[in-house]
Amino acid sequence: EVQLVESGGGLVQAGGSLRLSCAASGFTFDAHAIGWFRQAPGKERDLVSCFSSVDGSTYYADSVKDRFTISRDNAKNTVYLQMNSLKPEDTAVYYCAAGLMVYCSTYMGPYDYWGQGTQVTVSS
Numbered sequence: 594e595v596q597l598v599e600s601g602g603g604l605v606q607a608g609g610s611l612r613l614s615c616a617a618s619g620f621t622f623d624a625h626a627i628g629w630f631r632q633a634p635g636k637e638r639d640l641v642s643c644f645s646s647v648d649g650s651t652y653y654a655d656s657v658k659d660r661f662t663i664s665r666d667n668a669k670n671t672v673y674l675q676m677n678s679l680k681p682e683d684t685a686v687y688y689c690a691a692g693l694m695v696y697c698s699t700y701m702g703p704y705d706y707w708g709q710g711t712q713v714t715v716s717s
Contacts, residue, residue: 595619595706597689602711605679609715613674615689615708622670626697628652628704629663629674631685631713638688643697644672652697656682679715686710 601613615627628643642663643652651663662675672689690704698704 597691597706597708599687599689599708599711602687602713604714604716607679607681607715607717609679610675610677611679611713613676613687613689613711613713615672615674617670617672617689617691617706620691620706622691623667624693625691625705626694627665627672628690628692628697629672630688630690630701631683632688632710633685636685638701640697640699641687642674645696647695650696652699676713679713681715681717684713684715686712 596618598616605611624646626646629641630638631641632638641654641657644663644665660678665672688710689708691706692704694703
């Protein structure tokens with residue numbers, strides 16, 4: 594059974610930090626690019642960051658560059674998203690997704706597996 598389980602969300606004040614984790618099982622983890630998407634109420638689900646499956650390349654949305662850092666531990670089948678200097682506009686449900694591709698896509702379609710999401714709320 595394929596599973597992606599996110600954890601680490603919560604309520605934090607602006608300027609604070611959170612670290613999200615995505616634990617994967619049931620598929621060939623190191624062959625998949627792993628992305629973090631987020632969806633705020635009334636908005637589309639957008640790619641925040643992604644880690645490729647092969648060369649270690651990463652993607653960051655402009656809105657999170659220099660604040661968020663993605664990392665992956667293939668031995669633990671886990672991807673992390675370190676979020677620093679959080680802003681109220683970062684408030685959203687954050688989803689982990691896995692796609693059988695070398696490089697990350699900013700579109701949802703190529704991602705085969707999704708987690709259930711974890712809520713991140715940043716208060717001002």
